Amino acid sequence: MNVQHHISDELLLAYASGSLTEGWSIAVATHLALCPNCRRRLSFMEHAAGELLEMSATEVTPQPETVSADSWENMKARLKADKPVVGNDDKSIVAPRATDMPVLPEPLRSYLGGDVGSLKWKALGRGAYHIPIKTGDRESQVRLLKIPAGKPVPEHSHGGRELTLVLKGSFTDGEAIFRRGDIEEADETLTHQPVATPDEDCICLAVTDAPLKFRSLMVRLVQPVLGI
Template sequence: MTLHVQHHISDELLLDYATGNLAEGWSIAVATHLALCPSCRDRLSFMEHTGGQLLEATEVTAEDAPATDSWSAMKAKLKSQGTARLAAAKPVATPTDLPVLPEPLRSYLGGDVEALKWKALGRGAYHIPIKTGDTESQVRLLKIPAGKPVPEHSHGGRELTLVLKGAFTDGETVFKRGDIEEADETLTHQPVATPDEDCICLAVTDAPLKFKSFLVRLVQPVLGI
């Protein structure tokens, strides 16, 4: 059997990762997705190669420094080329016999899922906060019971959700193993784990979630979400 990733990292996020402009929490999510997605690994390689060529072609001296927007122009070119490359690429499959938690995530947690000690969130859901040296983002592993929803919420900032096991639906869209969902302040949603098995996800945020339920908001400070 093979794994087909359908929902990929955005050009902006991948380019920031390639240029070293992502904080540790976001980088964990991107690197873990890359471990599961050959197509995005190919995009990353292309961006790094193209960026290297552009830098080599640009002679920088103290007397002839580039304009302040030169890097923005380079990023725009890389983004447009990367988007075209993804659109033209044929779907690439990756083996499904990888560990549930690929590297580098597995090292942060000290092992694969069978070795984890989950903390209850309530209503059958569990989580494991992941410590990083990053003060910008919060990283956690989530386990949502099969067929159960996440409480409806919006966002105070960016949220990345990477599926590692099982699947969830968000509206009419299905996210399976390897798929990554990016959300921001414009999105209010209620993802639901599919009924076949529990859904394990990696979630990264840079601000507390904004829950619609008063009861969830009441316990939110205790849960740290």
């Protein structure tokens, strides 16, 4: 698996600092379970934060906190310089066969009580299904989505942020294609209509913090019932 679309630096840094609420954290943690490169980026951030804490602890006299205006840009430059890992150079580790791997990695699988074969899906219409995921987070809505092969999601924009993580199959959005492990971040500036690729159904984890803004009047009418 070669993940091409990664979590943003800003969101990963928020996860590393513990400032994300539960819904967003589920999406980031699930992406990390599928993406060695982002796990390495997270480790780098945590290591850098640890060094900063050690440096501050060695100060004999408290000093006023000063932050360079370009400190965050410098951090992002260091992250970009740390090239992604493609494949696994450790020959002692035997990668599991794709058929042996669960579709839902942890921690997501524990939230749902099992892998996709044991789940009870709820119909959304037009062959699509979803499973709302309960959390203690009142800021976001978390759900598993199953989009039929070759079918589009209704065209929509956003009232806030949306994270979509592919767990099985793939979808296209414009010229970009998102496969297992890929994550798409969307906000109020994006209007789009993702389409599941024709080879198999696409199963995704979706997290939002505001209702979607659908173009179709029919979808808008049933939206309160569906809770999307």
